[in-house]
Amino acid sequence: MTKTLLATLLALGAVTAHAEIATYAVDPSHTAVTFEANHFGTSTLRGRFDKKEGSVVLDKAGKSGKADITIDTSSISTGVPALDTHLKSKDFFNAAEFGTVKFTADKFAFNGDKVNEVSGTLTILGKTQPVTLKATNFNCYINPMLKRETCGGDFETTITRSQYGMAYGLNYGLPDSIHMLIQIEAIKQ
Amino acid sequence: MSAPRLPGTASDPPGGSGLAWGGPARRPVRAGALVLLASALAGVVHAAPQNFAIDPDHTHVHWELKHFGTSTARGRFDAITGSITMDRTAHTGSASISIATAGVSTGFAPFDGVIRGPYLLATKEFPTAYFVANRFSFAGDALASVTGDFTLRGTSRTLTLRALRFSCRVDAEPAREVCGGDFETEFERSAFGITHSLPFVADKVRIVLQIEAVRQ
Numbered sequence: 257m258t259k260t261l262l263a264t265l266l267a268l269g270a271v272t273a274h275a276e277i278a279t280y281a282v283d284p285s286h287t288a289v290t291f292e293a294n295h296f297g298t299s300t301l302r303g304r305f306d307k308k309e310g311s312v313v314l315d316k317a318g319k320s321g322k323a324d325i326t327i328d329t330s331s332i333s334t335g336v337p338a339l340d341t342h343l344k345s346k347d348f349f350n351a352a353e354f355g356t357v358k359f360t361a362d363k364f365a366f367n368g369d370k371v372n373e374v375s376g377t378l379t380i381l382g383k384t385q386p387v388t389l390k391a392t393n394f395n396c397y398i399n400p401m402l403k404r405e406t407c408g409g410d411f412e413t414t415i416t417r418s419q420y421g422m423a424y425g426l427n428y429g430l431p432d433s434i435h436m437l438i439q440i441e442a443i444k445q
Numbered sequence: 446m447s448a449p450r451l452p453g454t455a456s457d458p459p460g461g462s463g464l465a466w467g468g469p470a471r472r473p474v475r476a477g478a479l480v481l482l483a484s485a486l487a488g489v490v491h492a493a494p495q496n497f498a499i500d501p502d503h504t505h506v507h508w509e510l511k512h513f514g515t516s517t518a519r520g521r522f523d524a525i526t527g528s529i530t531m532d533r534t535a536h537t538g539s540a541s542i543s544i545a546t547a548g549v550s551t552g553f554a555p556f557d558g559v560i561r562g563p564y565l566l567a568t569k570e571f572p573t574a575y576f577v578a579n580r581f582s583f584a585g586d587a588l589a590s591v592t593g594d595f596t597l598r599g600t601s602r603t604l605t606l607r608a609l610r611f612s613c614r615v616d617a618e619p620a621r622e623v624c625g626g627d628f629e630t631e632f633e634r635s636a637f638g639i640t641h642s643l644p645f646v647a648d649k650v651r652i653v654l655q656i657e658a659v660r661q
Contacts, residue, residue, distance in 0.1 A: 285553045286512055290519055295503060298612055299625045299655045302507055302521070306552035333552060335523035336502045395515040400645075408516045439516045 277315040280407055280442030282325065284308060287408075287442075289327055292435040303343070305357070307331035312442045314364070314371075314407060321364035323374060325440075327357040347424040354381050361389075370394040374411065380420040389413045389438060399443070408441030494532040497624060497658035499542070501525060504625075504656045506544055511647035518646070520560070522574075524548035529658050531581065531588070531624070538581035540591060544574040564641040571598045578606075587611045591628065597637040606630045606654060625657030 290304045310325035329351040332343050344351040361376030371394045378387040394409035414435050418426060426432055506522040527542035546568040549560050561568040578593025588611045595604035611626035633648045634640070 285556065286516055286518065288519060288552060295657070296614055298614055298623060299503055299610070299657050300627045300653075301503070301655065302505065302653075304519070304552055333550070335505055335521055335550060339502065393511075393516060395513070397513050397515060399513070406513070406515070410517050437517075437519075439518065441512070441516050 277313060277318070278405075279445045280312045280314060281445055282308065282310040282312065283406065283408075283441045283443050286439065288439045290437040290439075292437065294431045294433075296429055301334065303332060303334035303339075305329070305331050306333050310359075312407075312440075316369060319364070319366045321361075321371065321374070323359065323361040323376065325359040327359075329355060329357055348422055350381060359387070371409070378415065378420075380417075381422060383420045385415075385419050387413055387415065389436075402443060405444040406441050407444070408439075411438040411440065412436060413438075494530050494535075494537070496661040497529040497531065498661055499525060499527045499529070500623070500625075500657045500659050504658075505654075507653040507655070509651040509653070511649070513645055514647075518551070520549055520551040520556075522546070522548050523550055527576075529624075533583075533586060536581065536583040538588070538591070539579040540576065540581075540593065541578075542576040544576075546572055546574055565639055567598060574598075576604065576606075588624075588626070595632070598639060600637045602632065602636055604630055604632060606652075609653075622660040623657050624660070625655075628654040628656065630654075 284307075287308055287310075288304055289308060290302055293301045293303075295301050305327045307328035308325060308331075310323065312324075313322040315321060329349040330344055332340055332349065332351075334340055334343070343349055346353075349357075358379040359376060360379075361374045363373075363375040364371055365373035365375075370391070372391045373388060374391070375386070375388040377384045379385075389411035390413065392410045392412060394407075396405055396407040398404070399406045412435065414433055416432050417423070417434050418432050423432075424430070501524070504525045506525060508520055508522075510518050512518045522544045524545035524547075525542060527540065529538065529540045531538035546566045547561055549557055549566065549568075551557055551560070560566055563570075575596040576593055577596075578591045580592040581588060582590045582592070588608055590605050590607050592603065592605040594601045606628035607630065609627040609629055611624075613622055613624040615622050630652045631649055632652070634650050635643065635648050
């Protein structure tokens with residue numbers, strides 16, 4: 257019963273969504289930026305940024321889109337307070353001087369109805385570099401509590417931190433290559 | 446060697462010493478010294494089972510759950526303690542790991558409250574989850590999987606953690622050996638009586654365990 261209702265809602269949502277360019281606000285409770293860094297060849301450290309906001313414009317018919325996401329660098333969280341403090345320092349994100357990391361995208365690639373790649377720029381420590389996020393999941397659904405269309409998925413990319421001027425520890429084995437896992441859901445406005 | 450610390454305790458050094466990222470004191474030794482030190486340790490290493498204490502700064506349980514079939518929600522448990530015994534010659538081992546369930550952290554405080562609540566982890570009634578294992582499987586000299594009993598919300602099930610990577614290294618100062626890696630597994634949360642929000646939040650939970658342990 258619930259499943260049938262959900263399917264109907266999804267179908268209705270799909271019909272109306274195709275007719276227009278829609279703006280979506282990032283849902284902070286289902287949006288997260290996680291990074292992975294290898295620790296001396298042994299294990300993988302994971303951290304995340306807890307404060308982020310942004311908006312996405314999606315034109316499913318025209319197969320285009322735009323995204324603007326801002327991440328608060330001081331909200332970094334690894335579960336190890338001493339490491340968080342170090343990552344916020346001048347050695348890494350220099351959160352006092354550079355309060356945000358920005359992702360801006362204006363190229364959306366589609367595979368059928370689904371976004372499969374988003375390209376734009378990433379700005380860290382005031383330096384801007386091109387970046388492409390690849391989707392590993394993408395879907396739109398009608399959230400039964402909000403009664404609004406929500407679109408989102410999982411995206412990933414790998415960045416080279418030295419390209420942004422973040423070079424601490426490279427000389428003694430901390431990795432340059434950082435894998436990013438991005439969960440995003442955005443609610444139609 | 447300092448005793449393992451719980452994260453977030455007063456013993457965390459102020460000002461970001463680089464300790465957790467392996468600052469000067471924890472840099473692995475350079476190649477020449479490494480060979481010497483490894484050889485010196487190797488004499489002891491292969492003689493008998495060795496004991497390892499979990500390094501809480503480099504041990505986290507991460508979980509992943511699909512939300513509305515759309516995106517992957519992630520969280521972690523920050524307060525992990527435990528010990529491991531491993532015999533890398535005989536290819537045997539045992540592990541005992543405790544996870545403080547109230548240490549769950551998603552980055553979104555209202556979720557943390559709901560997850561600790563009676564419908565999900567019921568952390569007041571079940572403050573600790575356990576993984577107790579005594580089946581270690583090796584591929585060559587590297588640990589490949591660990592099978593044991595996982596207890597969550599008072600229910601125990603057999604669980605196998607598969608190594609995505611595993612290695613040991615020798616740190617310079619203090620001179621010590623650290624073994625660890627990344628392990629993954631999946632289980633259905635309904636098997637542990639955690640059925641809230643099904644099916645919108647998936648039943649299948651993927652676990653990624655980062656673990657490093659210091660030889661005692």
